[in-house]
Amino acid sequence: MNLIKRTWTAEEADVWTKEDWLAVIFSSLAYVAIMVGMALAILLIPVGFVVLVFGILCAVFMFWVIDPKLKAISEDYEHKQKEYLKRLEEIETWKQ
Amino acid sequence: MVQFNFLDWFWLTTYILLMIGCGLLFYRLGKRSESDFFLAGRGLPWWLPGMSVYATHTATDTPIWVSGVIYKYGMSGIWYTFFSAWCAVSAFVSTRIFRRSLAYTQAEWQGLRFSGLSSELLRGWVAGWQVFMNMFILGWVGIAMGKVCNYAFGWPTWVGLIFFSTICAFYVLTAGYWGVVMADFQQGVIAFIVILIVSVNGIIVAGGPHAILSKLQDMGQAWRANPFHVSGIWTGDFPLAWFLTMLVIALLGGFGMGTSIDWYAEAQRIQSSKTVRDASYCIWGGTLLVLTRNALWAAAILGFFVMYPNLSPAEAEMGWFRLGFDYLPHGILGFFFAGIVAIHLSTISTHLNLGALYLTRDIYHHYLNPEASEKTLVWVARIATFILLIGSFFYGLMMKEITKWLIFALWIMAAGVWLPNVLQVVWWRFNGWGYLSSWMANLLFSWLVVWILPHYGIIPNLPDYLQFWLLMGLGALIYVPMTFLTKPEPMEHLMKYYAMSRPIGWWGPVARQAKARGLI
Known part of the structure; x- marks a missing residue:
């Protein structure tokens, strides 16, 4: 079994899994590292470049982990969206 | 110029x-x-x-x-x-x-x-x-x-x-x-x-x-x-x-x-x-x-x-x-x-x-007008x-003074309702009355903690991060009892929400019911 799951059925993708947590962690790391790395790199401080590259790698990894799951969720949800929109309008107009 | x-x-x-x-x-x-x-x-x-x-x-x-x-x-x-x-x-x-x-x-x-x-x-x-x-x-x-x-x-x-x-x-x-x-x-x-x-x-x-x-x-x-x-x-x-x-x-x-x-x-x-x-x-x-x-x-x-x-x-x-x-x-x-x-x-x-x-x-x-046409709404x-x-x-x-107004508006919006804003997403038992009471409490407490109590020397002028934690704690004294003293949202309503949104966190009882009913 792969450590990171990259093939999802719609039902599997609806459940919160470790891939979501990895995305959250690496997304946060990417933000911190890209912001700090960029500020230091503009001032040509060598550690800034290292931190910036680390941040970009975090972002790439995050995307690699979460994108297949997001695709599966989105495709499945688009089929259901029409029915949910109908319900939303019923609530809006006090019919439900 | x-x-x-x-x-x-x-x-x-x-x-x-x-x-x-x-x-x-x-x-x-x-x-x-x-x-x-x-x-x-x-x-x-x-x-x-x-x-x-x-x-x-x-x-x-x-x-x-x-x-x-x-x-x-x-x-x-x-x-x-x-x-x-x-x-x-x-x-x-x-x-x-x-x-x-x-x-x-x-x-x-x-x-x-x-x-x-x-x-x-x-x-x-x-x-x-x-x-x-x-x-x-x-x-x-x-x-x-x-x-x-x-x-x-x-x-x-x-x-x-x-x-x-x-x-x-x-x-x-x-x-x-x-x-x-x-x-x-x-x-x-x-x-x-x-x-x-x-x-x-x-x-x-x-x-x-x-x-x-x-x-x-x-x-x-x-x-x-x-x-x-x-x-x-x-x-x-x-x-x-x-x-x-x-x-x-x-x-x-x-x-x-x-x-x-x-x-x-x-x-x-x-x-x-x-x-x-x-x-x-x-x-x-x-x-x-x-x-x-x-x-x-x-x-x-x-x-x-x-x-x-x-x-x-x-x-x-x-x-x-x-x-x-x-x-x-x-x-x-x-x-x-x-x-x-x-x-x-x-x-x-x-x-x-x-x-x-x-x-x-x-x-x-x-x-005001639930039956309004699209043209009217536009x-x-x-x-x-x-x-x-x-x-x-x-x-x-x-x-x-822009900054003074801005900071106060941000505290009103953020501090006392910060945790309720998270709880409403992650905890099924948190209900509308709990959330509403957190807002009311925050409006009162933020004025007291930021301006009124320091003005009369009852508490010192606290740094903003301490104001945040204090407002969060004071708010919890109101909305936590309020949540438990009032009924949870109806299970039928929560199940519909769950099936549509699939929230994260503590939703076990709702998820089990929704599964039993074949909603998910």
């Missing part, structure tokens, strides 16, 4: 015509329906609302605020701008949940999450509050533009406020969110280019990166280049306790909805995205641009500091604008000012449309936009 030549006026006029053209171009799309006027028909690819996230959060007051904190705290002041990083978590958690709800607004989402009287009271309250807040934000951003025009051209402050907001209102009134998001795309690109040009030029004018660092060393201010410099654990201007509080607020806040004042504008961008995936990437990508922009500003303001090390806080706040107005050549100066107009209009347009959304969808459509939306515009002029002209 700044003098424009022909080329400068050319840039500015072309840009303004471009924006007005946007309104005319998307007029037909905007008038089709309520969904088009406020969500562009829920069909946008991620990069369009993503650029709108970036453009909206680059306002005229943003460089004033960022210049002030970087000048005061050095590079570690960049963490004051890191609050926007709630999107790091939100993009993959609350954004996903909210997009699946399909709610137009946060107030409408609460109608799906909660039920009965508490839900209706909440919807009315949050909608009313958002109309007020958007008018208020329009006022303070508008008056910041007034101040910039006063600094640059010597115009009275009301001129900058009224003139540019009125131009903006033209394309928001005609094309609604279509006009907002399309103009935001152009504005975002122009703003990023301008920020890049002015900041890099500012660094060069200060002698270049090496000269800035060496001058800081000579001045005994080398610590200013360290983004992790703190003044102590509890003491000084920039304590570690503040830093950790900010990280908690910024990152954990992404599990909730409304933990940041920016959520309400982002919620609209989330719903305008074509799919759940587009919604996640629009929030993530837009915020990444915001953080990159902050890094550029921070480096430039360090350059400004070495050139002008002894300025008052008010003078320091104009640092980035001075780098543009004082050091760019003619010809480019007009492009710079067009960039300022771009960052201004993007924020104004968003809040005009957002305030009108709450007024139209949550108040008029839901409470016209109501336009009238609501106009009301927001006029209201913003009054607020703007009343505000003398």
